[in-house]
Amino acid sequence: MQNQHHLNEQLEERAGYFPVSGAHLYAVLHEVEKPVARVLLVGPFASERHNSYLPWVRWARSLAAEKIEVLRYDYRGIGESTGDFEQMTFADWSDDVRLLAAWFADRTPHAPLVLHGLGMGAVLAGRAFDEGIGDALLLWSAPANANQALRATLMRWVGLEQIFKFGPDRKSASDYIRELEQGAPLEVDGYRWPVSLWRDSFEFMLPAALENEERAAEKYERPVRIVKLTREAAPLAKGGLVGYDDLKDFNWLYAPNREWIATVAAQMNKGVAYA
């Protein structure tokens, strides 16, 4: 067996931790020599991370194979990152995007930085982009606000829960939402959602200009691509079965998005102004 240091010299993927306030972020860098672009992946939230981990990693690898360097990471308090999930706020998760984007953008040689968010990650990436971070933005299944992302996760969980409950023991999504709104935390797929998470999610909005590509182009004058994923993209989109759908071929989704990133980056690298 070789140790981490020795293997790092050959590895294209480098895992490590970034220190943040009171915690460490786990990240994996898909390292590329002379990259044409860099993409920061702001991924699925909480339990969605586990369900869609494989297609998310494969997406990162498919980009790296095309000379696009990728940094993916786990939200603070989730997965391999440390921190207490219940204590985290949208402000913390926004700080993490800023920190990682700054670190990634500073790498040499310089290459255009693309922010790519999925679901809750789309809201975080969109807000960072609105602050002026990144040269381009790719959104998959961007909700209007964080609450919509939480609802999608909740609906999926309720659907699973109902499989194991009969008759009167079965609760609907509305029942759980009512409990949250009455001030009771809710445990969803092993994550305890504090009431504050639910409450704050209504106000954590995707910037209005990211409602569609036309408005985004007008406001930001930087490339923006907005993709609404359908059921075929499960488990990246709602639906699907862990262990089955996460192993299927996603190249139909990867290829056009990868091509968009490569095209946008090529134009930027040539100094072509975005119109």
Add this chain to the structure above:
Amino acid sequence: MLESIGNRELIVLDGLGVRLRGTYHRPADRTHDSTTGDSTAGDSAASRTKLNRTGVLFVNSLSLPRAASGDSAVYWADSMAAHGYPAFRIDLPGLGDSEGEASPDLLDTISSGDLAAVGAGAAKQLVQRFGLTGMVIFGHCAGAVSALFAGAASSECAGLILLDPYFHLPQAKRPKVRQELSDWARRSRVGAFLSNSYDRARKLRLALRGSALPGNANSALLARWKQVAAAGLPILLLKAPGIKAQGSKPRAGEFDYIGYVLKLAGRKSRVSVDFVEGADHSFANHAGRKAVERLIAGWLTAQFPLTNFSPSARNVSLLRVDKKQNESRESQAAPADLGCALEGR
């Protein structure tokens, strides 16, 4: 980027030609072994230290990454480390952050024991690298199948912790009609009545068949079970409440695999079976993870007592774990995962 923080260190293993990634949770009295913060440290002090104690190796549950549902594996690994046991969570080939391609027929791959060699190889590397006396292999659901196959193939395996293992060959996907029928049965009164009638019919069929194994039993897995259990390997088997099941007994009409494997293990076996009330099938809900934590801690200290573990360090670590637990409140059980291999049994 740091490779080591607090009690955690990222590790890379050889997975029969592909690089496996994992996380090492240092035991509480060895948290300062590593050169924390030095990303160039590589072969850290921890990796050079001979721990001379039993470790615990977690393998993936089906296609879930090594953190497992609700990050429960992280929680348990932290807890074991706090009790003095070095814990390792790895991603098998093609899963999580590890290299390789997972088979589209992952369930079949697992059921046929194709991951045994890589699991056993990982255990061997870790035992050698950290100077361990042996390795307990931990798996949940499909991961328990992988753990059992790997344990049988490993001379380093000192024990097994199996959460909701199954001994049949699961269908990769249930027919849609059957899935919808099941859902209707759960929703409606008529459906519930028909479901109960169906269970009674299956119970009758089961009684007529006697103790014969069902046609979809995983005979290769049962053979590995007999091999390790009959040889006296310590095994902790934890069961969560099943669908329409009474306690640790199976649902009416289902074959009692646990009863069967206990008989198969024989009199010399060291198998402990515990029913985890309040847990869901993932064991990731608060009640489930706490109960599992408690049961594992008790079992590990009984089976693999530590003679070289500093109690003061342990107290400090346990305080940290307890504090986190106290901050949390009890809640209801969460559901099992639809994607689980147990569904469709």
